[in-house]
Amino acid sequence: MSKRVLTTESGAPVADNQNSATAGVGGPLLLQDQHLLEKLARFNRERIPERVVHARGSGAYGYFEVTDDVTGYTKANFLGEVGKRTETFIRFSTVADSLGGADAVRDPRGFALKFYTEEGNYDLVGNNTPVFFIKDPIKFPDFIHSQKRDPFTGKQEPDNVWDFWAHAPEATHQITWLMGDRGIPASYRHMNGYGSHTYQWTNEAGEAFFVKYHFKTNQGIRSLSADQAAELVGKDANSHQTDLLQAIERGVNPSWTLYVQVMPAAEAADYRFNPFDLTKVWPHADYPLQRVGRLVLDRNPENVFAEVEQAAFSPNNFVPGIGPSPDKMLQGRLFAYADAHRYRLGVNHTLLPVNAPKATVAQNYGRDGLMATRNGSRYDKNYEPNSYQGPAQTDAALSAPLAIHGWTGTHEAPQHTKDDDFFQAGELYRLMSEDEKGRLIANIAGGLSQVSREDVIEKNIAHFAAADTDYGKRVAEAVRALRED
Template sequence: MPKRVLTTESGAPVADNQNSATAGAGGPLLIQDQHLLEKLARFNRERIPERVVHARGSGAYGYFEVTDDVTGFTHADFLNTVGKRTEVFLRFSTVADNLGGADAVRDPRGFALKFYTEEGNYDLVGNNTPVFFIKDPLKFPDFIHSQKRDPFTGKQEPENVWDFWAHAPEATHQITWLMGDRGIPASYRHMNGYGSHTYQWTNEQGEAFFVKYHFKTNQGIRSLSSEQAAEIAGKDPNSHQTDLLQAIERGVNPSWTLYVQVMPAAEAADYQFNPFDLTKVWPHKDYPLQRVGRLVLDRNPDNVFAEVEQAAFSPNNFVPGIGPSPDKMLQGRLFAYADAHRYRLGVNHTQLAVNAPKATTADNYGRDGLMAANAYARSRKNYEPNSFDGPAETGRALSAPLAISGYTGTHEAPAHAKDDDFYQAGELYRLMSEEEKGRLVANIAGGLSQVSRDDIVEKNLAHFHAADADYGKRVEEAVRALRED
């Protein structure tokens, strides 16, 4: 069998890939050495800007199979038949650290899922926690700045982290999640995934429902203590990537069962919590979990850069039967995610193989731009409407319209009966065993005790006291003990 021929980017054969062209033996290099210049220039450009958040990630392909009838709630085509399978790509990630960070750290995990449906790609962008630190996207850049490396010291600073949280009491619920036993998953396979936001489903009759997604791991929840995580991160910073890759290569395909909570749209206005507040959950006793299907990962990417680093998820990628809710954080992400990908990857990032539709074809009037890959016949028009049989609108909305009222302006969200920032954090604390409470308090105190300013410490302690008297008392005592050492 003949050997494959090494070529340049333009396809010309390479005669010598070991020696650069020089002006005589031992002489200076020649600018005419096109292979050398092309090779170095391409090497200089191998890296693209990393994600500002969720930079470090792993991913895999698989499928989603419908196991239960949900057609009473949504007319989404990929959910319309029990037994129907849809190809998916799932990207896991840490949130705050850079691309070179370790996997086994205390940080929320991204859980971003792309369904390659017959009606276009549907992106569900969530985390491994059902809530988040803030409820308004206007605060998101400030929040992330407080969690990332300090511009002066070049490292993450507990002072910055806790100072922001001191001024964001709504973060208390997510802090309780993050500092608890599930704050460091043992692997990506052993954690749940959540849509986190509230979404809208619409059925064939036009009835609207609000939903929350819960992907429950079928491998069981496994987490690491802070001590275990520090040891693993030092030995193998790629521990989660290694685990996911090797499990799938062995044929041990991880899976999750998808459940949804369903709220009839008419019940949202009078519910005890604001159902569109990302810092709140819906208690299961009010809206029980309803099973939808099974998610299975069974194939590793062939190229991590092309298929994981360049994977682009945008929560505005909806399909008929699924749409947004008034969730402020979701509304902000509808713009921010797609805009981030246009910056990182270019306006034509949807033409990359991992991002392009697989079960259908994108057909629109977008043209040109950096790295345009689609070639169009010379007779195809690039405007709409036209008289030349170009693609036309369907006239059918993806989801039901949302009712609005009042005046434009900057408004706080309307208050519901139990819409304080601390009630649910206290409920979560009271669900914990004594051992879990002890570890939670130790994790919080370990960071908060490093803050130099007393007023920042006191503001944070007030939040824990407001959530639960015992919670606040134990954190305060633990912080005092560490600061006195």
């Protein structure tokens, strides 16, 4: 079988791919060696800026299958019929570390899912935790700066991590989750995924509901202790990527069952917790889980860069029947995620195969820009309205309108009857077994004891004590013991 001809990027055949052109034998290189210059110039540009957060990731294709009727809550077409399947792409990731970081670290995990629906792509951007550290997007850059490498030392600093948390009491719930047994998943297959934010569903009758998404792993929850994780990182820093890739390659397709909590929109105002606060959960006793369907991953990407690194998820990619809620963190991410992709990948990133719709065709008036590949013909106008049968609006809102009132300005989140920064963290602590509490305390103390300032340590201990007296007392004792060694 004859080999294919190697060519330059313009399609010209390459005569020699082993030797650069020189001025005589052993002489200096020639600027006219187009093939050499093209290869070096392309090599210099092979990498795009990594994500500021969620840089280290893995991905897979699969499908979502509806198993239960939810048409009473949403008119979304891809959820409209039991048995209906929709192609999906998922990206798992760590949050704080860079692209070269290890997988088995104590960190939340991104759980970003793209549904290629007939009404356009629907992106659900969540984590493996149902809550988060903060509830207002204006604090997000500061939070991430505190968790990333210090500008001077070039490494993550306990002083920065815990100093920010000392000034963010609302983080106590997520810290309790992260420092607990589920803080280091054994693999991406063995963790749950959550939409985390509150979203809105709207049915055909125009009735609005607020929902939270829960993807429960069908492989069972498996996590690593700090010692197990350190050993695994030493053996295979790419452990989660290795596990996901090999499982799918051998036909062991991971799956999750999707459940939702559903709150009639009229109940939100008087609910005991602010239902739009990302640092809070809705107790299942109040709003039980209702099964929706099954997510199955059955195909690995052919090229990690093209399909995982260039995958762009934006929570503002909604479809009819699904929309946003007043969740402030979600509202901020509606802008920030898409803007990050425009910076990293360019304004035409939605034309890349992994991001483009698969079950429908995107039709709009976006033109030009870097890497524009779909500018239309001479008959396609670039403005609207027009008299040339160009795409036109439907006049059908994707979701129900949200009522607003009051004065513009900077406001703290509204307080509900049970709202504080510590109640749910205390509830989580009291649900733990004695062994789980012991490991939680050890994990917190291991980091907090490295902080140089006593006032920062005391502020954090006060947060744990406010959640539960025993919690705070045990953290204080553990930190003291470590600092006295």
